[in-house]
Amino acid sequence: xxxxxxxxxxxxxxxxxxxxxxxxxxxxxxxxxxxxxxxxxxxxxxxxxxxxxxxxxxxxxxxxxxxxxxxxxxxxxxxxxxxxxxxxxxxxxxxxxxxxxxxxxxxxxxxxxxxxxxxxxxxxxxxxxxxxxxxxxxxx
Numbered sequence: 001x002x003x004x005x006x007x008x009x010x011x012x013x014x015x016x017x018x019x020x021x022x023x024x025x026x027x028x029x030x031x032x033x034x035x036x037x038x039x040x041x042x043x044x045x046x047x048x049x050x051x052x053x054x055x056x057x058x059x060x061x062x063x064x065x066x067x068x069x070x071x072x073x074x075x076x077x078x079x080x081x082x083x084x085x086x087x088x089x090x091x092x093x094x095x096x097x098x099x100x101x102x103x104x105x106x107x108x109x110x111x112x113x114x115x116x117x118x119x120x121x122x123x124x125x126x127x128x129x130x131x132x133x134x135x136x137x138x139x140x
Contacts, residue, residue: 068109
């Protein structure tokens with residue numbers, strides 16, 4: 001059986017792979033075998049880190065909202081704010097209140113104060129059941 005010389009097809013495939021790895025350093029951008037290995041690794045990392053990035057941003061937003069809500073009132077926290085937002089059917093994701101917290105703190109204070117005033121009874125019940133701790137009760 002005669003040997004097949006792949007010339008154009010193989011060269012086209014390799015240049016496509018080289019173009020993907022053109023920003024890599026050393027042999028990772030020059031040698032075809034290492035380029036293919038690094039391409040597989042890079043794509044796997046990017047897939048994994050897309051999920052990690054979503055988690056990291058959600059944690060950041062929660063931390064920002066919690067810091068702002070605890071800044072003014074001692075008896076109020078992030079979890080109570082989100083719980084009350086859901087009860088009032090104000091469906092906001094974590095990103096929007098976090099951006100409001102950075103750009104305009106007073107707006108977030110106004111939102112949380114409206115919710116506190118409307119849920120005064122529930123708030124007192126939560127405090128009496130020990131779900132909310134004051135600075136005096138905390139072990140710090």
